[in-house]
Amino acid sequence: MTNTKIDRILTVVLIISIIFAISMTVYIIITPKEGEKFTEFYVLGPNGTADEYPTNLKVGEEGTVIIGIVNHEYANVTYPLEVRLNGEVIDEKSIELTHNATWEHTFAFRATRAGEDQKLEFLLFKNTFNKSVYGKEGKEEVYRSLHLWLDVKG
Numbered sequence: 001m002t003n004t005k006i007d008r009i010l011t012v013v014l015i016i017s018i019i020f021a022i023s024m025t026v027y028i029i030i031t032p033k034e035g036e037k038f039t040e041f042y043v044l045g046p047n048g049t050a051d052e053y054p055t056n057l058k059v060g061e062e063g064t065v066i067i068g069i070v071n072h073e074y075a076n077v078t079y080p081l082e083v084r085l086n087g088e089v090i091d092e093k094s095i096e097l098t099h100n101a102t103w104e105h106t107f108a109f110r111a112t113r114a115g116e117d118q119k120l121e122f123l124l125f126k127n128t129f130n131k132s133v134y135g136k137e138g139k140e141e142v143y144r145s146l147h148l149w150l151d152v153k154g
Contacts, residue, residue, distance in 0.1 A: 039077070040070035041124050041144040046106075057111040057152050065148070067122060068104045071097035079143075080125040085109065085150075086118050114154035122146040 044066040045052035054063030071077050076098050083091040095103050109120065126143040 034074055035072075037073045039073060039079070039124070039126065039144060040068070041122075041146065042068045043122055043146050043148070044068065053148055055148055055150050057150060059111055059114050059152055059154055062108050062110050063150070064106060064108045066104055067107050068102065069095060069097065069124065070102045071099055073126075074099050078127040079103075080127065082121075082123040082125070083107065083109070084119075084121040084123065085112075111150060111152040114152050116151045118150040118152055120148045120150055 042050075043053075044050055046054070046064040046066070048066060053065060057063055067081070067083075069079055069081075071079075076096065079095045079097065081091075081093045081095060082089055090109060091107070093105075097103055111118070122145065123142050124144040125141075
């Protein structure tokens with residue numbers, strides 16, 4: 001009789017353990033762990049690789065690069081993008097991306113004056129709120145930045 005009682009107790013404990021293990025497995029599958037939050041921001045040459053950037057131009061000549069953004073922030077994000085040549089804003093865009101979405105855009109620019117070491121900057125801002133993108137309230141400090149040095153001949 002004692003063996004039967006112990007067997008029943010062990011059976012109940014085993015069933016409870018199996019139910020607990022199954023429920024924990026289901027919980028882990030349903031709620032995956034959130035990974036690191038980050039944004040990929042890159043500039044590629046016109047051929048789609050990280051080389052052959054248009055860094056040697058003549059005045060008036062057009063250069064082309066590919067700008068890319070990939071959202072790994074686990075949220076919808078609005079990315080204000082600003083492109084500057086020698087500190088002067090030459091383009092502004094607002095890109096809205098959902099989690100894991102990618103945006104790539106061909107960007108063309110023109111060298112307007114001769115000189116060496118001209119800085120072409122790509123500034124990415126990050127907004128996770130609904131404020132004016134280009135107003136003082138909506139634009140935060142620079143989140144990511146990239147640049148190219150241009151040599152422009154006359």
